Amino acid sequence: MAKSVFIDGEAGTTGLQIGERLRRMPGVVVRSLDPQARRDRAARQAMMAEVDLVVLCLPDDAAREAADMVEGLGGAAPKLLDASTAHRVANGWAYGFAELAEGQAEEIAEAPRVANPGCYATGAIALLRPLVDAGIVPADHPIAINAVSGYSGGGKTMIADHERAGGPAFELYALSLNHKHLPEIERHAGLARRPIFVPSVGHFRQGMLVSIPLHLDTLPGRPTAREIGCTLVGHYDGTKQVQVRKTPVEQRLEAEPAAGSDVMELFVFENEAESQAVLVARLDNLGKGAAGAAVQNIGLMLGLEVTARTLAYATA
Ligand SMILES: NC(=O)C1=CN([C@@H]2O[C@H](COP(=O)(O)OP(=O)(O)OC[C@H]3O[C@@H](n4cnc5c(N)ncnc54)[C@H](OP(=O)(O)O)[C@@H]3O)[C@@H](O)[C@H]2O)C=CC1
Numbered sequence: 001m002a003k004s005v006f007i008d009g010e011a012g013t014t015g016l017q018i019g020e021r022l023r024r025m026p027g028v029v030v031r032s033l034d035p036q037a038r039r040d041r042a043a044r045q046a047m048m049a050e051v052d053l054v055v056l057c058l059p060d061d062a063a064r065e066a067a068d069m070v071e072g073l074g075g076a077a078p079k080l081l082d083a084s085t086a087h088r089v090a091n092g093w094a095y096g097f098a099e100l101a102e103g104q105a106e107e108i109a110e111a112p113r114v115a116n117p118g119c120y121a122t123g124a125i126a127l128l129r130p131l132v133d134a135g136i137v138p139a140d141h142p143i144a145i146n147a148v149s150g151y152s153g154g155g156k157t158m159i160a161d162h163e164r165a166g167g168p169a170f171e172l173y174a175l176s177l178n179h180k181h182l183p184e185i186e187r188h189a190g191l192a193r194r195p196i197f198v199p200s201v202g203h204f205r206q207g208m209l210v211s212i213p214l215h216l217d218t219l220p221g222r223p224t225a226r227e228i229g230c231t232l233v234g235h236y237d238g239t240k241q242v243q244v245r246k247t248p249v250e251q252r253l254e255a256e257p258a259a260g261s262d263v264m265e266l267f268v269f270e271n272e273a274e275s276q277a278v279l280v281a282r283l284d285n286l287g288k289g290a291a292g293a294a295v296q297n298i299g300l301m302l303g304l305e306v307t308a309r310t311l312a313y314a315t316a
């Protein structure tokens with residue numbers, strides 16, 4: 001029998017992307033509320049009681065409240081996947097990054113509650129965790145992370161700001177150095193020292209670059225860029241949604257080619273003579289950074305196969 005899914009926040013930027021993919025997924029029926037009942041608490045909770053899985057695509061406070069509504073259903077509660085920041089380091093929630101480490105996909109498959117990772121966090125953790133686990137980057141190494149996102153990363157409000165004339169071309173933000181993704185980056189990358197994270201947003205809709213500069217001669221054993229690349233290749237070998245790529249000959253990387261793809265690409269750039277490297281993750285903030293990961297998690301949670309027909313595998 002088909003599995004039923006309700007997306008709370010279906011009409012938002014992330015909700016729409018998840019709905020689009022789920023409607024192409026065999027074995028899934030997407031249940032929706034009438035548009036006028038979208039914010040009606042009783043109607044939402046009644047729908048939650050009828051489905052196999054609920055996806056929350058809501059602002060953090062609304063997601064916490066919705067998670068309590070699901071919890072309130074007791075034994076009849078469906079599985080829950082939260083796309084917001086609310087539960088990514090919370091007890092009792094699995095972290096929905098299937099490629100994180102050995103056994104993570106199984107943990108997601110068995111968990112009643114899964115938190116979908118943040119878009120920037122997905123790139124940063126993908127680059128750092130295998131290197132920390134391999135002992136190449138010590139957990140307490142001082143790390144700085146720079147990133148640029150397309151404006152769809154800020155949801156409906158930021159999209160409207162950018163799509164009316166006079167929106168900003170490019171800006172750094174979260175300069176209090178306290179961005180909401182830092183706790184999950186620290187926890188799930190396995191860092192013992194909080195990194196400095198400087199996000200930015202550019203005047204393009206979709207796509208994201210997350211970059212981490214490293215002075216290789218400050219790392220124990222002075223690893224080469226090649227050793228770092230091989231560690232990443234070894235870690236992601238056999239996974240479809242994370243691919244380690246050769247660096248482009250022109251030594252440039254645009255963010256926008258990631259738009260429309262659920263594959264995250266990883267690169268290791270280097271200046272060998274100076275013993276310097278820059279690790280870069282390129283992803284679609286709405287793809288592997290949100291809806292692509294969500295659908296991958298839903299497949300695991302419902303025991304359904306996720307194929308190229310469902311996910312957007314087009315790559316640059
Ligand atoms: N955009 C991105 O790249 C990513 C976003 N996320 C996260 O996903 C979540 C949704 O973000 P995004 O889709 O961008 O945001 P949007 O602003 O585009 O959409 C938010 C949705 O939530 C609904 N909503 C807001 N408040 C309530 C409420 N109190 N009760 C019921 N519904 C409510 C809105 O309803 P209505 O349509 O009626 O206004 C809207 O559909 C956020 O937590 C965000 O941080 C995660 C990864 C990436």
Ligand SMILES: CC(=O)N[C@@H](CCC(=O)OP(=O)(O)O)C(=O)O
Pocket residue numbers: 083084085117118119120149150151152153154158180181199200201289
């Ligand atoms: C450009 C922009 O504003 N981006 C958002 C992050 C988008 C995202 O992934 O947020 P979640 O934590 O909900 O997953 C921000 O920095 O707040």
